[in-house]
Amino acid sequence: MSELLLTAAQMRAIEQAAIDAGEITGLQLMERAGQGAVAAIEAMWPELERAPGRAMILCGPGNNGGDGFVVARVLTGKGWDVDAFLYGDAGKLPPDARTNYERWCKIGQVRTLPTDGLPFKDGTSLIIDALFGTGLTRPLGALGKTLRDVCDAADGGRGLPREDRTPFFPYVVALDIPSGICADSGKILRAAGADAAKGSRASCVAADLVTTFHRPKAGHYLADGPRHCGTLCIIGIGLTQTGAWRDHIRLIDLPVGLSKRSKGHKYDHGHALILTGGMGRTGAARLSARAALRVGAGLVTCAAPGSAMMECATQLTSIMLRRCDDGEALAGLLEDERINALCLGPGMGVSDRTSDLMDVALASKRRVVLDADALTVLAGRDDPFAGLHDGCVLTPHGGEFARLFPDISDRLNAPATKGPAYSKVDATRDAAARAGCTVLFKGPDTVIADASGGACINTAVYDRAVPWLATAGSGDVLAGIITGMLARGSCPINATSSAAWLHVEAARTFGPGLIAEDLPETLPQVLQALLQND
Numbered sequence: 197m198s199e200l201l202l203t204a205a206q207m208r209a210i211e212q213a214a215i216d217a218g219e220i221t222g223l224q225l226m227e228r229a230g231q232g233a234v235a236a237i238e239a240m241w242p243e244l245e246r247a248p249g250r251a252m253i254l255c256g257p258g259n260n261g262g263d264g265f266v267v268a269r270v271l272t273g274k275g276w277d278v279d280a281f282l283y284g285d286a287g288k289l290p291p292d293a294r295t296n297y298e299r300w301c302k303i304g305q306v307r308t309l310p311t312d313g314l315p316f317k318d319g320t321s322l323i324i325d326a327l328f329g330t331g332l333t334r335p336l337g338a339l340g341k342t343l344r345d346v347c348d349a350a351d352g353g354r355g356l357p358r359e360d361r362t363p364f365f366p367y368v369v370a371l372d373i374p375s376g377i378c379a380d381s382g383k384i385l386r387a388a389g390a391d392a393a394k395g396s397r398a399s400c401v402a403a404d405l406v407t408t409f410h411r412p413k414a415g416h417y418l419a420d421g422p423r424h425c426g427t428l429c430i431i432g433i434g435l436t437q438t439g440a441w442r443d444h445i446r447l448i449d450l451p452v453g454l455s456k457r458s459k460g461h462k463y464d465h466g467h468a469l470i471l472t473g474g475m476g477r478t479g480a481a482r483l484s485a486r487a488a489l490r491v492g493a494g495l496v497t498c499a500a501p502g503s504a505m506m507e508c509a510t511q512l513t514s515i516m517l518r519r520c521d522d523g524e525a526l527a528g529l530l531e532d533e534r535i536n537a538l539c540l541g542p543g544m545g546v547s548d549r550t551s552d553l554m555d556v557a558l559a560s561k562r563r564v565v566l567d568a569d570a571l572t573v574l575a576g577r578d579d580p581f582a583g584l585h586d587g588c589v590l591t592p593h594g595g596e597f598a599r600l601f602p603d604i605s606d607r608l609n610a611p612a613t614k615g616p617a618y619s620k621v622d623a624t625r626d627a628a629a630r631a632g633c634t635v636l637f638k639g640p641d642t643v644i645a646d647a648s649g650g651a652c653i654n655t656a657v658y659d660r661a662v663p664w665l666a667t668a669g670s671g672d673v674l675a676g677i678i679t680g681m682l683a684r685g686s687c688p689i690n691a692t693s694s695a696a697w698l699h700v701e702a703a704r705t706f707g708p709g710l711i712a713e714d715l716p717e718t719l720p721q722v723l724q725a726l727l728q729n730d
């Protein structure tokens with residue numbers, strides 16, 4: 197199961213289709229957006245509802261600004277003192293925004309937003325960022341000092357973590373998305389040559405709360421997006437359609453293919469083969485093997501070179517062990533057709549043996565996870581993608597991705613100077629199309645795509661943040677969970693997306709202090725909770 201994320205263009209098309217069909221008007225949508233934002237603010241900070249104070253509303257030249265004028269009107273009706281500012285020319289506002297601007301002008305003043313700083317009044321407890329939403333196309337360099345003031349006002353310029361702030365500082369609420377962040381890529385747009393190392397203070401708003409409309413946008417989950425959004429609140433505005441795009445992006449929120457085992461025999465649940473490295477280097481593969489078994493593969497076998505047999509034998513119990521020195525030996529093992537999923541890479545070493553084994557594994561056309569050292573070996577080949585097929589899964593982190601797909605990585609990492617910017621979803625899709633298989637591109641915003649263009653994001657931010665998952669061996673466990681899911685019969689994109697979700701969920705369930713060994717051991721708890729809710 198999953199939630200749909202939208203791009204700016206998809207959101208615009210959904211709104212336009214609903215308006216064209218006469219289901220709703222743009223003005224009604226804007227009214228609901230503004231009313232919903234105020235309701236979300238009151239729900240988040242009930243003290244603001246009890247004691248209305250002073251609010252600054254920063255409105256931009258598009259419909260995001262229109263939302264801001266609705267918020268200004270609604271807050272005034274609730275007893276707030278509102279200082280409204282406009283960045284841009286009122287005469288050029290789009291029609292719905294213009295209507296709300298005019299309605300506001302009957303109630304209060306609008307001042308031109310200065311670009312050299314924010315004119316604070318004492319007692320301001322709320323700043324509404326309604327400057328730019330999904331229509332941002334250019335960097336906000338011209339607003340630099342004013343944006344810096346918004347960020348400084350919110351935390352007193354001290355860069356305090358949100359939870360350490362005193363109530364003295366105003367809350368910053370961004371409508372739809374913090375201004376300066378590209379809604380498709382989550383990247384901060386910057387002028388060419390701008391120094392990214394100087395941080396985001398002059399380039400975008402950092403919010404305590406973001407109220408987005410209808411559906412979250414991809415940029416709320418990618419790149420710089422999450423750390424500038426604070427809390428993300430999704431507000432229904434009466435749109436029912438989600439669109440029928442083939443290029444939908446999904447946010448994984450539950451794994452698929454985990455229903456109770458219906459048949460009893462172990463071979464009905466697949467047989468995973470995990471290749472290990474040599475003596476002293478088998479721990480990573482053993483972690484993968486344990487995870488594959490815990491996620492429900494019927495059988496798991498480690499295949500080790502002769503030098504590592506004793507080491508593995510002393511460590512493995514329910515996991516079987518076979519000797520596998522080279523490609524020829526692997527071909528022999530694969531004569532057992534019940535072996536239906538393989539994992540190569542964790543702890544294997546960048547060696548001729550790894551290369552040799554990979555050739556045999558790929559030629560067998562079994563489902564194969566290529567991780568860690570296997571990816572480095574692959575990247576060193578003249579044609580890294582020859583031999584890959586749609587049953588393969590590649591699991592690169594940023595460095596491995598750059599070695600495998602240098603041009604795509606360069607494009608992704610180039611400064612984003614205009615929107616919509618090239619996103620991690622775009623990059624992963626392009627990589628999957630080139631490799632002809634499923635690619636899982638790791639990070640707090642893990643993106644998974646297959647060659648058909650399907651893409652999903654597995655998030656480890658907001659309430660799913662698990663900083664303790666960055667621990668040695670955690671990637672080996674992920675490779676093992678994917679392999680186990682493949683062995684159980686899931687297709688590569690489902691196996692990979694479910695595994696990524698389970699990996700984070702196991703870390704959340706265990707909590708801080710986690711080491712990689714804990715992840716497979718926590719999987720039963722996660723699986724039991726899922727099956728109980730099935």
Ligand SMILES: NC(=O)C1=CN([C@@H]2O[C@H](COP(=O)(O)OP(=O)(O)OC[C@H]3O[C@@H](n4cnc5c(N)ncnc54)[C@H](O)[C@@H]3O)[C@@H](O)[C@H]2O)[C@@H](O)CC1
Nearest residue numbers: 222225226229258259260328329330331332333334335372
């Ligand atoms: N009827 C609708 O379309 C609705 C729109 N909604 C709001 O409208 C927003 C989208 O509105 P728009 O498409 O008008 O886009 P924005 O309000 O984000 O702004 C786009 C305008 O700003 C200009 N612009 C872009 N980058 C700039 C920059 N760096 N400096 C100066 N000008 C720049 C663009 O040329 C365009 O005129 C959403 O994010 C949402 O907040 C909601 O009210 C729901 C209904």
Ligand SMILES: [K+]
Nearest residue numbers: 325328373375
């Ligand atoms: K905004």
